[in-house]
Amino acid sequence: MRFSRFATRRDFIQGAAAAATVALSPARAAAAAAAGVVSAGEGDARVGLAGVLVTNGRDVVATDADGRYTLPIEGDAIISVIKPSGYAVPVEPGTNLERFFHIHQPGGTPASLGLSGPGVDPTGPLPASVDFHLARREEPSKFRAILFADPQPETDAEVDFIRDGVVAALAGVDAAFGLTLGDITGDNLSLYPRINALIGQIGIPWRVAIGNHDLNYEAKDDSFARETFKRTFGPTHYAFERGGALFIVLDNVVYHGADASKPGSQGDYHDAISPGQLRFVENVLRHTPKDRLVIIATHIPLKSTWTDDGREVATQDTAELLAIVGERPCVSFSGHTHMAEHRYILPSDDAPASRAHRHQVLATVSGSWWSGPYDSDGVAIADCCDGAPSGYYILDVDGATCQARFHPTRASRSPLLRAALAERQDPGADGPARLMEAKLTRRQAARTELVVNAFDGGPRANVSYRINGGAPVAMARDYRVDPFVADVYARNANVIKPWVAAVKSPHVWAAPLPAELAPGPHSVDVTATGEFGEIGRTTILFEIKGDDGSLALR
Numbered sequence: 001m002r003f004s005r006f007a008t009r010r011d012f013i014q015g016a017a018a019a020a021t022v023a024l025s026p027a028r029a030a031a032a033a034a035a036g037v038v039s040a041g042e043g044d045a046r047v048g049l050a051g052v053l054v055t056n057g058r059d060v061v062a063t064d065a066d067g068r069y070t071l072p073i074e075g076d077a078i079i080s081v082i083k084p085s086g087y088a089v090p091v092e093p094g095t096n097l098e099r100f101f102h103i104h105q106p107g108g109t110p111a112s113l114g115l116s117g118p119g120v121d122p123t124g125p126l127p128a129s130v131d132f133h134l135a136r137r138e139e140p141s142k143f144r145a146i147l148f149a150d151p152q153p154e155t156d157a158e159v160d161f162i163r164d165g166v167v168a169a170l171a172g173v174d175a176a177f178g179l180t181l182g183d184i185t186g187d188n189l190s191l192y193p194r195i196n197a198l199i200g201q202i203g204i205p206w207r208v209a210i211g212n213h214d215l216n217y218e219a220k221d222d223s224f225a226r227e228t229f230k231r232t233f234g235p236t237h238y239a240f241e242r243g244g245a246l247f248i249v250l251d252n253v254v255y256h257g258a259d260a261s262k263p264g265s266q267g268d269y270h271d272a273i274s275p276g277q278l279r280f281v282e283n284v285l286r287h288t289p290k291d292r293l294v295i296i297a298t299h300i301p302l303k304s305t306w307t308d309d310g311r312e313v314a315t316q317d318t319a320e321l322l323a324i325v326g327e328r329p330c331v332s333f334s335g336h337t338h339m340a341e342h343r344y345i346l347p348s349d350d351a352p353a354s355r356a357h358r359h360q361v362l363a364t365v366s367g368s369w370w371s372g373p374y375d376s377d378g379v380a381i382a383d384c385c386d387g388a389p390s391g392y393y394i395l396d397v398d399g400a401t402c403q404a405r406f407h408p409t410r411a412s413r414s415p416l417l418r419a420a421l422a423e424r425q426d427p428g429a430d431g432p433a434r435l436m437e438a439k440l441t442r443r444q445a446a447r448t449e450l451v452v453n454a455f456d457g458g459p460r461a462n463v464s465y466r467i468n469g470g471a472p473v474a475m476a477r478d479y480r481v482d483p484f485v486a487d488v489y490a491r492n493a494n495v496i497k498p499w500v501a502a503v504k505s506p507h508v509w510a511a512p513l514p515a516e517l518a519p520g521p522h523s524v525d526v527t528a529t530g531e532f533g534e535i536g537r538t539t540i541l542f543e544i545k546g547d548d549g550s551l552a553l554r
Helices: 007-014 156-170 189-200 227-233 275-286 318-325 442-446 483-491
Strands: 031-040 053-055 060-062 068-074 077-082 101-104 132-136 142-148 177-181 206-209 238-242 245-249 253-255 269-271 294-297 303-305 312-314 330-334 341-345 357-361 391-398 401-408 417-423 448-454 462-467 508-512 520-530 533-544
Touching: 031 077, 053 068, 053 238, 053 275, 060 068, 060 275, 068 077, 077 238, 156 189, 156 391, 189 206, 189 227, 245 275, 275 318, 294 318, 303 341, 417 483, 417 520, 417 533, 442 448, 448 462, 448 483, 448 520
Parallel strands: 031 132, 142 177, 177 206, 245 294, 294 330, 330 357
Antiparallel strands: 031 068, 053 060, 053 077, 077 101, 142 391, 238 245, 253 269, 303 312, 341 357, 391 401, 417 448, 448 508, 462 520, 520 533
């Protein structure tokens, strides 16, 4: 049994986890069929749309020439339309959540489960016709979307941070839509209405993925662990098109069931993609031209670094998922770890490097779970455990290519990289290096190094520095704790949540200061380039004291 990287957070709250048996599914009712029409236009101009995909979460069918479809339904199901390019689905007033589904759950959520969050109301029998109405919209192949990972507020006060931070930063943004990659709340599902209303103020259509903190923990197994999420957002896996690109949102959280010995009955979970979802992806792609860009979104990473010694965790069935995708242009995004990371995943052991799948783990909106001192606007600074600030991503899509760039929520406070001076560490040293002040004796300078955190730097990133305008010098990547964030956590321990600790970062570079720097002021200009070109530049100033301790000029 495998556990997710930040099970330690819940272990702190709940105690040590016990093994649990995963129940696969509830008893299924006799097979039925759903039928309906997908249409566009108004009044006498309303017409059925041919070739639109409709799904029950596993099977996928295309509408006929009159816009009609028929789908098998076995037990409870959610029927959803896969929005085609050039059309829009209705949005909920106030929240801008896209409404593209019909829940079929005749008995609703069983009251006997005693879920604390509201479940699905009984829907009764299938309607005679489950119809979807779309509106025509111009959708160019070049567009922009907003990506959130883990807003994860536990309290109303932390929802205030979302309002005054990321929502305020994005209000009126020019983007086609937004997508939250799970952990919409931090175990407090009663916050959904307020969060949704606030994110609705950004003013663009919005969709979501489910995260491990969005579950009904009282559920006895995985079967009824998503009832409040379904009631609020609809299906936990689905697809839609935008500007020719295909987005596939998957649920890779498998819940083991309630544990009455722990607060809130929070049980454990592991990461996997169910066979039904794999078949869903396969069936959607059968209807999708092979040159179309496919963008996959999950909460838990398909692959990420997850321990201080560099071990990795991969979502079960990632290899099967990538085999289904094949050689199509495809990227994927996730959150969950509260770190920023670029990964290149080979679909098989013998695959050439050119076929590596690009997976990007996003830094989170909540950063270090809303830990840390407040900024001048009263928002928790909440730097992530790898030293990246809290933030969001802007995804730019252009035909079959795309790139997602990191944007710190408080851009005026946080550029895209940070440079600091730290005491040089011996290889294999435990703990973070000590930060050095900007006034150094020659002896101190001899054991000081420049440490740079390029927040969006992946395996293809490079960092260099120039001292006093001299020639650029390449820096070495060093898998280590960012001393800056470790210092922030140490100085503000009273406002850091107990499970939060600085972790080794995959995007830190280091280089010793040049020997024999003359007394006086010095400038260091740092430049970082990454997967999508330049990440950013920054400059720091420091001084070397003379032998007599004075800050003499060079």
